[in-house]
Amino acid sequence: MTKIQVSAKMKINLGMLEEFKQQAAKCVSTVKERDPGTLQYDWFISSDKTECEIRETYESPDAFLAHISNLREPLRILFEKFASDHSVVIYGEPSPELLENAKARRIDVKVFSFLQGLNNM
Secondary structure, rough: OOOOEEEEEEEEEOOOOOHHHHHHHHOOOOOHHHOOEEEEEEEEEEOOOOOEEEEEEEEOOHHHHHHHHHOOHHHHHHHHHHEEEEEEEEEEOOOOOHHHHHHHOOOOOEOOOOOOOOOOO
């Protein structure tokens, strides 16, 4: 199994910045408590505070699936109330199950396979 890297992007709903930040903190807390296969889970906010990007790394596609399961409720609240226009870029080789999960949740996903670099994934 190889590592999976992810870049998730979303827009912050107008007037919901503070609530968005609170829900983001709940997501990070949940990952710390329940996701041993998550190696990176860093949230970044744009300078105009209208967009957010999450940089994620998982030890395997299965760890990414576990992460999705563990965050089902916090992310449901995030996207119902505080964010929209969710898209995901996956770097690596996601499992068919992972891609089906994203499709079922109507998430715009783009996949890039590793070509070459300093370190093999």
